[in-house]
Amino acid sequence: MIRSLIAAAATATVLSALPAAAFDMTDMSDAERAAFRAEVRAYLLENPEVLMEAIAVLEQREAMAQAQADVNLIAENAPAIFEDGHSWIGGNPEGDVTLVEFMDYRCGFCRRAHPEVEALLAGDGNIRLIVKEFPILGEESLLASRFAIATKLEMGDDAYKTVHDALIEMRGEVTLASLERLAGELDLDVDAVLTGMVDPEVDRIIAENRALAQTLGITGTPTFILPGQMLRGYLPLDGMQAVVAEERGEG
Structure with a gap:
């Protein structure tokens, strides 16, 4: 669970800093993909607090989604x-x-x-x-x-x-x-x-x-x-x- 959160947060953190049209994994060569991953790792090692902030946001979103799902279930089965x-x-x-x-x-x-x-x-x-x-x-x-x-x-x-x-x-x-x-x-x-x-x-x-x-x-x-x-x-x-x-x- 923690690893999946970290992976998702890492990707979201880096992608959020890029223009929408500037990033397409399918157009990357193997070398470009490896370089990108190295940049992500270096960035997170230098700024670990950003990762924790991203994880907190993801957890909050998951909690909100669960709460809304519960409300829907309650209404359907009232x-x-x-x-x-x-x-x-x-x-x-x-x-x-x-x-x-x-x-x-x-x-x-x-x-x-x-x-x-x-x-x-x-x-x-x-x-x-x-x-x-x-x-x-x-x-x-x-x-x-x-x-x-x-x-x-x-x-x-x-x-x-x-x-x-x-x-x-x-x-x-x-x-x-x-x-x-x-x-x-x-x-x-x-x-x-x-x-x-x-x-x-x-x-x-x-x-x-x-x-x-x-x-x-x-x-x-x-x-x-x-x-x-x-x-x-x-x-x-x-x-x-x-x-x-x-x-x-x-x-």
């Missing part, structure tokens, strides 16, 4: 992202900003983000949160998501929120036995939830979330989506507050 009909909705359901989180209960950064998201919702009061179950870290992740989704289907949104918070804070191995104990501790209908974990509807929801993530190019958690941007990875509270303000046009 109904599935913001109105799927099965994901839990928290915060203020009538909020003026919608924040979607793709998360995995076994993800360390999701656990780190959880209290930050809670603080964001509590401090703002006008954010609609949508949680997308996206188990990608193995069998324990899948079991945890099945348990959470089954709880929502069998016992409703309030029970889901309780289970969601408990699972994100859960330490130790996730097994059917540990989930059964957790259900008992949370005063859930243990049999209904455990039976519900193998409901085909649970399979459908997880498959739908995974397909959407693939369409959006999401490969890690947490990933946050707003109508105007996609945040790939953990972001501290102050950063999230700034993003929300930007979404509202306040930034």
Whole structure:
């Protein structure tokens, strides 16, 4: 990656100093081409700061292109992202900003983000949160998501929120036995939830979330989506507050 950036930056740096009609690689002889390459090398060795500036510009352009591509993907898939009909909705359901989180209960950064998201919702009061179950870290992740989704289907949104918070804070191995104990501790209908974990509807929801993530190019958690941007990875509270303000046009 670094070498390709350097090569592109080197070429762009030298070419930018030439008139448009003054350079045509196809018209060069082997000797002229070798001389040109020697000039490029000498120039960059004498002016390495120019190379770093060019790399910074290229990286900025790539980031801008990725951000615009994300905005296009969000717009094209807005109904599935913001109105799927099965994901839990928290915060203020009538909020003026919608924040979607793709998360995995076994993800360390999701656990780190959880209290930050809670603080964001509590401090703002006008954010609609949508949680997308996206188990990608193995069998324990899948079991945890099945348990959470089954709880929502069998016992409703309030029970889901309780289970969601408990699972994100859960330490130790996730097994059917540990989930059964957790259900008992949370005063859930243990049999209904455990039976519900193998409901085909649970399979459908997880498959739908995974397909959407693939369409959006999401490969890690947490990933946050707003109508105007996609945040790939953990972001501290102050950063999230700034993003929300930007979404509202306040930034």
